[in-house]
């Protein structure tokens with residue numbers, strides 16, 4: 001009986017160990033890298049420093065309040081027919097397309113990063 005218990009215990013420990021390997025590799029437990037997300041998905045239109053204007057009415061992103069930024073980005077993501085238009089400035093649905101696959105955590109990380117960008 002003792003031997004069986006030990007075997008079961010050992011087997012579950014190695015299962016746990018085996019489980020955590022791919023998690024580490026995919027970074028599932030690592031903090032989200034807001035800078036990397038921004039540079040990959042947003043910088044092309046909003047500029048690496050967050051000061052480029054993607055449309056006539058849009059404002060600079062750099063240095064803005066992170067909570068308001070996160071709410072704004074979530075608003076773009078969550079818009080549907082019940083909420084209204086796809087955009088804030090009513091130019092196009094481009095920001096809906098840019099944000100529709102982001103999680104709340106990714107949006108928070110993005111907002112924190114953008115808020116920390118330097119403005120003159």
Ligand code: HEC
Nearest residue numbers: 041042045054055058059072087088089090091092095098
């Ligand atoms: C293909 C170009 C493009 C990309 C890529 C893009 N944006 Fe935008 N963004 C726009 C445009 C165009 C607007 C103005 C949209 C509107 O009419 O509301 C905008 C508006 C915004 C605004 C509101 C700005 C304001 O005036 O207050 C925020 C915040 C924002 N984008 C964040 C992001 C973030 C974060 C990403 C990356 C996940 C991103 N954008 C990627 C083009 C882009």
